[in-house]
Amino acid sequence: MKIYLSPSTAGRYGGSLNRSLRNFDRFIQSQLDNLGFKSSFDELWLTLSYPPMYVLPGVIGIEIEHKKYYITFPYSRLNRRYKKIDITLKAPEFSEHFDKAEQTIYQHQFDIESQYKNIQEAELAQILVDKFLEAGEIINSKLKKNDVFDYDLFRRILLNIKHSINPYFLESISSKQSIQEENNRVKRAIELREKRKNSNLPKDKLLKDLRIYYVDLPKKALYPYDYQYTEIFLNLLIKKNFKCPQYNHLYVQVAKTLNDALMNSINIEDWYVYGLATIDFDNYLKQTEKEKENIVVQTIIDGLRDIAIIDDLDISIMNKIFSEVRLKGLDTELEYRTLENTYYKLKITYYSRSMEEQCPIYFNLTEKATNKTKRVQVGKADNSQINLWLQKINLTNKLIKVKSSDSIRAGVYLDDKPKEMVFEIAELLK
Structure with missing residues (x-):
């Protein structure tokens, strides 16, 4: 029987125990498994409901409903x-354990009864x-004739x-369980990578996104x-109509060790996938800016190549x-959009820069x-703003008209950028 332990309070649900208790429920699980506990139920979902010490903005008053x-x-x-047990218990002793560390961050705070304060772990x-x-x-009180739940053994073990x-x-079991959890995550990540290698899915998804994440x-x-x-x-990959199997988001997971990268590369959805890369970060810090730039480029390449090898993509x-990127670096000119009519062709390009430089x-x-x-520079924008800012472009025989998105998101992200721009072609060609 698999045990799922979750905290619950006003407007918040889920998470794990903290500090030396972080893996305590897993230890209980392991003891039940190892000592022969039997049940006809596959899952026990135990929820610890506790009085909140704060509520999140936007849900003020939810503590009343929770009560x-x-x-x-x-x-x-x-x-x-479905062979599932759901139990929710009052657990006022856990309010400080889950809420005290973050209570001061929030405006709407609550006190708890003194008997539930300062409980040692x-x-x-x-x-x-x-x-x-x-x-x-x-x-045990609700079992029926054909149910199996070895209550006596359950009680003795606990x-x-x-x-x-x-x-x-x-501290000892927390350390041991942490090591076991890490080993299990590495094993699971390797299994998923092997499954990808053997899947042979059709490459029919156009790439949409690429991100880099790092661990520790x-x-x-x-x-x-x-x-x-x-x-x-x-x-550049999008312009080449690069295709992937099943997923369209590529994530490069960077860590100091391969095991750390593996532990953080388990995807729970099939629309994204991780490629792994490692970095000697202590050495990275000692390098010149140009050398750091080259290291990051190689790190991204390593992650992308890892994905391509596992999933047999077009290497x-x-x-x-x-x-091309190694040769041109940040001087790689990127194409945003190309439009043309009978008389003119307009290619809109940009160079990738930092958020500050745009x-x-x-x-x-x-x-x-x-x-x-x-060639005329028409402005600057962060790469996340470009599509919102230059969303509607009309090329006529005399004018280039540009309109930004009218979405709420655009209103927030475009700051003081002009919502409309008009360029006379005759002036641009002078």
Whole structure:
């Protein structure tokens, strides 16, 4: 029987235990599994409902609604069709454990009863065991003839755990469970990669997005180069109509070790996939800015190549793009859109830059009769703004008319950029 433990309070649900209790429920699970506990139910969902010490903005007053339900607990349901047990218990002892650290961040705060304050983690662990025992009693009282739930063994195992609890015991099992969890995540990630290798799915999804994530590195550790070059690689791959199987989002997971990258590469949806790359971050910090730039480029290449090898993507397209980016770097000119009519061809291009510098955007206007081309910078924008700002473009025989998106998102993100622009072709070609 798989155990799922979740906290619940006003407007918030889910999460895990903290600090030395973080893996305590997994330890209980392992003891039940190893010591032969049997049940005809596959899942036990145990919810700890506690009074909130704060509520999130936008849901003020929800604590009143929560209290109406809270006073009705315990709740229990044994679903024999789906072999699932749901139990919700009052757990006021856990308010500080889940809420105290973040309480001061929020405006709407609440106090709790003094008897539930300053509970030490060893005592809290014993209380958690008591919650499991309470759940066991409820289940035992509702069993029917054909149900299997070895309550006596369940109770003995939990009491043995309770008698063993002390601070050292908690730290020890937390450490062991963390190692086991890491090993399981690495194993799972490797299994998923092997499954991808053997899937042979048709490559029929056009690429939409490319991002880079890192594990155990400082915020913006690889900025601005990761930001600049993911835009470059994404633009070039899209222009080549690069196709993927099932997914259309590529995520490069960067870490100091392969195991760290693997542990953070387990996707729960099929519309994105991870490629892995490692970095010697201590060495990275010692490099010149140009050397850092080159390291980030190679890191992204490593992640993309990892995806291509596993999923048998068109590596020839990638290799050509890799060579172009290595040669041109941040001078790689990116195409946003091309329009033409009988007389003119307009190619809109830009260069990827940092959020602070923003991308310079150019109109490259060609008169077809004379093959005369003029290039004019029309402004700057962050790469996330370009499509919103230059969303509607109309090329006539005399004018280029540009309108931005009229969406709420555009209103927020475009700041003070003009919502409409009109350019006279005769002036541009002078």
